[in-house]
Amino acid sequence: MTSEFTSLGVSKWLAESLNAMKIYTPTAIQKACIPKILAGHDCIGGAKTGSGKTIAFGAPMLTKWSEDPMGIFGVILTPTRELALQIAEQFAALGASMNIRIAVVVGGEDIVKQAIQLQNRPHFVIATPGRLADHILNSGEDTVGGLRRVKYLVLDEADRLLSNSFGSDLERCFSILPAADKRQTMLFTATVTDAVRALKDKPVPESKPPVFVHEVESVDKVAIPEKLLTNYLFLPSYVKEAYLFSVLTHEDNKDSTAIVFVNRTHTAEVLRRTLRNLEVRVTSLHSEMPQSERTNSLHRFKAGAARVLIATDVASRGLDIPSVQLVINYDIPGDADDFVHRVGRTARAGRSGESISFVTEKDVERILSIEKRINKKMDKYEKISDNKVIKSSLKETSVAKREALMDMEKEGFGEKRKNNKRKHDQEKLVSTSKKSKGKK
Template structure:
């Protein structure tokens, strides 16, 4: 199938061809025709599947007919982060170059005066983050009554960031007779409820199981103590044929410290996080795209939706607190049919977090052995060791195993002496008791420890459980 088979205009097909694309991705092939037919749509697709173009392309053709009015955008695209909003704007500029369409970007961290000036002239497409849009709406600087088409992108991330109340308010201010498109990587109950309320008989398109990960990404988890993470990261950066990489951490302070540490060890690294102003974040992102730096340390919010071609590796320096973030993080590599590698550092305290990730993604993640430089298949969970017993009875059973036989019969359990001592107790215990001031007890014949309980394996109580050897995914 080609883009020409989807019903797009000749002007748009020329722009798509000029951008170097010839065949639509599955999400594009299934989404574009119903959108052109003015149907509401729910699109479930993991990141890196071409989802943005799936709604940008038909929107350009739909908006090619009509007239714009001041302060009344004809269409609205809601994005959770500034970076993702800026990337959608880039897509409109690239594919809409043969159409007479005006676009405005409404995001935080940018002077409001320029944005208001763009709105006053009338726009066909308004790309906004919920916070800035609500700010202008409450000031009476924008009217939503002329909006014919609404796109809610990255809906699950909107939920994580607490934007759902704003989304509901915005939807209630839009005309009831409109087309609505909702895209999400997962479909939690809150998002389903939102879709049921604001979409009318939507077409449902799913190109991957919710929360599944890209099969083009080789995933690994590395068991490493927290204090050894930086050393492990440097080792992988040097040895795993890394060309460009994004390193994710859970905290902004960790992102800053990690970038500084990598630079001190000679790596070409940069950082992007929420404490940076928008211009600094844009500048750092442009350096990464241009190849001036090869490693970008990032927080989840700042890097959500980043679309950078050729990212060979993703490193989860910290195991994500939310399982959905794992899917979005590793989706920065393996995009557009390319292959990628993702490593997650798992410290002992990450056991619960990695278990939640593996539950979401549908199976254990292979363990990467740093010493050997290779991945081993996930081991089966060993049988749960028997709970040790307490008291003298346990000591008797451990030191006089009933499994040891003489002439085919088990050895009888020795009876305690008048002092309460077990004649089969270890010599060390006997010495301690002899040294302690106590009443005189009748002498107990000294006995050599049972050969079953001596040697290198003395005191061993079964295999070490796997969950103690390797914690969770980082």
């Protein structure tokens, strides 16, 4: 029987792997992009979260790789460590029957082990730009030389990678990769920004077919999944913890798997400890946690050992945790696109889900711009009343929060970040003064 994937040009062995993973029918973005990538086009793919973008770029790369498994075949750059690990898991599962070798090159892990992996020429390198740039700068030609001959480059969550925060690291990564006419480049994103669109207008070498751009159902219009309920709760900022506890323990939500998004690592840690003191099965994910803890946290949440994940935006991109039923925006993001990515963690692949945004007196402007972006008004969340919160949660939440803050102070939470910032500022000062002396 011919698989729908083999009719797109995917190798028979890979179609069998997809079959074994119970993936039988290509999604719209896979149907559109796989044949074009196999035909040699650079590709810009825009589709909402949960639509199968990883297989859209992974299937053609793995098909071509299996025909000629030389050196480092492809590099996939992604903005967060967790997303890099998730893509690596998918590639490992798809390529298991072909003895695929993958190196994950992200911050927070042993840099020497990574250098050895790169020296051994894995087939695919999945990396965050900062750590790969680090290796290019410091690890020597033996380690990074294999990157000079890659056939494919993928920017996953391209809108985020093309923002200013990754600029210099990306440039360093590109500096060692083959020129644009000697490799195939693919950009995938749930948010097709102007920076992403501008790339399609760049001149294409005569030796290459034109850039293929595919946006499913104009991503901007269908920003959030159809089966997602979007609600808001208007509340005073000083009792947010009590409202959160009330929502999470409400009869309708007490068994739901939930992600609670916050804007700062300090808030994430306060909430994790507060909820733990209130006997909620909770874990967290933020940039001040060591990488091993971040990985463990995610595993606990995926396995159901923790019911609630408190996270900064490191968890808003691309992470696929099928069981998430509820997303709470404890803090409203400053960028409406970040809201789209956050709520996209639920109601994935046709399932239903719910999001609740905590709106304080300071958030009204942000909510209006989010409603404009998603082309939809949010509904008022009616299950929690002020009286109920005051009666059932306020006192015990205040006590739990006070204990959490005292513990954090004792342990010196955030000191490492402050010290690193101080060190970074001093290094910057030294390098600036050296430059100015050199000019004299």
